[in-house]
Structures are given as structure tokens and as C-alpha cells.
Amino acid sequence: MKIAVLPGDGIGPEIVKEAVKVLNALGEKFELEEAPVGGAGYEASGHPLPEATLALAKSADAILFGAVGDWKYDKLERALRPEQAILGLRKHLELFANFRPAICYPQLTGASSLKPEIVSGLDILIVRELNGDIYFGQPRGTREAPDGNFKGAREGFDTMRYAEPEVRRIAHVAFQAAQKRQKKLTSVDKANVLETSQFWKDIMIDVSKEYPEVELSHMYVDNAAMQLVKAPKAFDVVVTGNMFGDILSDEAAMLTGSIGMLPSASLDKNNKGLYEPSHGSAPDIAGKGIANPLATILSAAMMLRYSLGRPEQADRIESAVKKVLEQGYRTADIITPDCKQVGTVEMGDAVIAAL
Ligand code: IPM
Ligand code: MG
Numbered sequence: 001m002k003i004a005v006l007p008g009d010g011i012g013p014e015i016v017k018e019a020v021k022v023l024n025a026l027g028e029k030f031e032l033e034e035a036p037v038g039g040a041g042y043e044a045s046g047h048p049l050p051e052a053t054l055a056l057a058k059s060a061d062a063i064l065f066g067a068v069g070d071w072k073y074d075k076l077e078r079a080l081r082p083e084q085a086i087l088g089l090r091k092h093l094e095l096f097a098n099f100r101p102a103i104c105y106p107q108l109t110g111a112s113s114l115k116p117e118i119v120s121g122l123d124i125l126i127v128r129e130l131n132g133d134i135y136f137g138q139p140r141g142t143r144e145a146p147d148g149n150f151k152g153a154r155e156g157f158d159t160m161r162y163a164e165p166e167v168r169r170i171a172h173v174a175f176q177a178a179q180k181r182q183k184k185l186t187s188v189d190k191a192n193v194l195e196t197s198q199f200w201k202d203i204m205i206d207v208s209k210e211y212p213e214v215e216l217s218h219m220y221v222d223n224a225a226m227q228l229v230k231a232p233k234a235f236d237v238v239v240t241g242n243m244f245g246d247i248l249s250d251e252a253a254m255l256t257g258s259i260g261m262l263p264s265a266s267l268d269k270n271n272k273g274l275y276e277p278s279h280g281s282a283p284d285i286a287g288k289g290i291a292n293p294l295a296t297i298l299s300a301a302m303m304l305r306y307s308l309g310r311p312e313q314a315d316r317i318e319s320a321v322k323k324v325l326e327q328g329y330r331t332a333d334i335i336t337p338d339c340k341q342v343g344t345v346e347m348g349d350a351v352i353a354a355l
Pocket of ligand 2: 247
């Protein structure tokens with residue numbers, strides 16, 4: 001089992017190190033190979049996604065990814081910014097299905113900014129389409145406005161678009177995920193305003209005929225943002241496009257107490273995947289040894305389950321994480337009174353001890 005390890009920038013290297021430690025403690029034979037990505041890739045070879053890194057990612061069975069981005073690269077032209085590394089990997093490897101589970105562990109109900117009764121027992125799954133939408137749609141750029149009230153003025157523009165096969169494949173992934181859970185799927189769109197969304201919605205309805213046991217509902221994205229903080233437990237699986245999914249998954253993360261708890265999987269059609277915490281590179285706390293490694297450790301568990309065929313090892317890691325939370329270990333982002341505050345490395349050690 002070959003795993004490409006791409007730590008990236010900011011807290012990426014610190015948290016990935018802990019996840020690698022946990023993988024190595026499982027007693028399996030993994031071939032781990034590391035490569036620079038993001039700002040680190042740019043420093044190493046002038047591009048956020050160096051060719052050798054992409055080649056390694058392609059040849060591996062799975063990819064463990066930290067995070068990319070740092071303010072110091074904000075002035076670079078877009079094609080060279082760290083974010084292009086993750087966007088490039090998603091696109092080149094056709095990782096179109098992004099799973100972002102938001103689970104509120106009972107020990108962390110007090111760490112959420114929402115009332116405990118709103119979040120306790122929360123277990124929802126956001127399925128985000130990752131290869132299309134306004135993230136990748138052409139044309140895009142800046143130009144002289146060709147029409148409208150500001151004709152002739154400089155304007156910035158992007159294109160929101162989805163092709164039918166693209167919507168169909170994410171629909172199937174989401175229905176199948178719902179089948180394995182509470183069989184409730186909410187498709188989030190903005191069909192009251194956007195053509196792309198109406199098209200998305202029509203295809204969701206069409207695909208739903210193949211999954212009669214799954215109850216499909218539709219929700220506008222503004223309402224979904226509100227319902228997520230009002231009554232999040234009413235959701236089971238949410239399926240949505242790339243941009244809405246980006247926004248809603250950060251919101252859902254906070255229901256769990258901290259975005260530092262949220263793992264993610266980005267899969268292609270054969271379940272080869274890239275696994276990363278849903279949070280970013282957090283350059284403000286990088287190098288301080290205080291970042292929460294649990295989202296990355298839980299991402300490694302998802303990797304064992306979805307791409308490496310080791311569900312029993314995934315269970316072990318997830319149980320170990322629950323155990324350390326029960327034991328009261330907390331990084332700064334999830335600290336509540338009466339708990340033991342630990343740093344990144346101690347948290348990793350605690351998970352290994354619990355294993
Ligand atoms: C995420 C991130 C990325 C995205 C950025 C880093 C490009 O916010 O994975 O949610 O927008 O998809
Ligand atoms: Mg995001």
C-alpha cells in the first residue's frame with residue numbers, strides 16, 4: 001500500500017506528522033513517500049504542484065494531505081498560489097466526490113458555540129462535488145464589461161457551470177451514501193435564481209428514481225445555511241455543488257466544536273482518494289505545536305476505510321480518538337474547563353497510547 005504524504009504549508013507538516021505516527025503504529029506495511037506541495041512546492045521547484053509531486057500522487061494508492069496556503073504567497077499570480085496545488089490534484093486525479101462528515105462527539109458538545117441540545121449526537125455527511133462549478137468554469141478573468149449598466153468598465157467574472165454527467169455521478173455517490181445511512185438526502189441549490197442550480201435539481205430528481213428507498217428533498221442554500229445552525233440534526237446526507245459545499249462544510253464543522261475535528265475524503269470513481277483535514281493551513285498558529293491533529297488522524301482513518309480496504313484499522317483509529325477525548329485530552333481549539341490541554345505532539349501520542 002503506497003501512500004503519498006503531502007504535508008504542505010502552515011500547520012500541515014505538524015499535523016501530518018502525527019497522522020503518519022498513528023499509521024506507523026498500526027503494524028501494517030505501508031510504503032510512505034513524502035513530497036512538497038503548495039507554498040512548499042513553490043519553494044522547492046517554483047510551482048505549487050511540482051511535476052514529481054503530481055506523479056507521486058498518481059502512482060500512489062492514496063494520498064494523505066495536510067494543508068496549503070500562506071499569506072506570504074498572496075501576491076503571486078493565481079497559477080502559482082498554494083491553493084492551486086489542491087485544486088490541481090482534485091482536477092488531475094478526477095477526485096470529484098468530497099465526503100465531509102460532521103460528527104459531534106459527546107465529549108465535545110460543550111466546545112461548540114451552539115447550545116449542547118442543538119448539536120449533541122449530530123452525525124451528518126456533506127457530499128460536495130469537487131471538480132466543477134464556478135471553481136473551474138471557463139471563461140473567467142477580468143475584462144471590459146461587454147454589456148449591462150457598467151458596459152465598458154473593468155469587471156471580474158467567473159462562470160458557474162455543470163455538465164450532466166458531472167451532476168449524475170455525484171448524485172449516485174450521494175444516493176449510495178444515503179442508502180448506507182438514514183436514507184435521507186438533501187440536495188442544496190439556488191434553483192430560485194440560478195440556471196445551473198435548476199439543471200442540478202432536475203438531474204437529482206431524475207437520478208432519485210433509481211433510489212426509491214432514499215427520501216430526496218431540496219433546499220435553497222441560504223435556507224440550508226440557516227437550518228444548519230437552527231436544527232442541524234434534521235439533516236442526514238447533504239449533496240451540493242463545489243462552492244456551496246465549500247461554504248456549508250465550514251459552517252457544519254463548527255457544529256462539531258471545532259473545524260480541527262473534521263476529516264475529509266476526496267474520491268475518484270474507483271475510490272482512490274486524497275485525504276485531508278477540512279481546515280486550512282492556519283499560518284497564524286504554525287510552528288507553535290498547538291494545532292489539533294485529530295482531523296488529519298481521522299482523515300487517515302477514512303483513507304484506510306475507503307481506499308486501502310482496512311476498515312478494521314479505521315475503526316481502531318476512530319475508537320482511539322474517542323478514547324482520548326473521554327480521557328479529557330484537548331488541544332486549544334476544543335478546550336473546555338476541567339480538561340487537560342495538550343499540544344499537537346502530545347495529542348498524537350495520546351491517540352497511539354489509546355490504540
Ligand atoms: C477547502 C478549501 C479549498 C477550497 C481551498 C484551499 C482552495 O477551502 O478544501 O474547503 O476552496 O476548496
Ligand atoms: Mg473550504
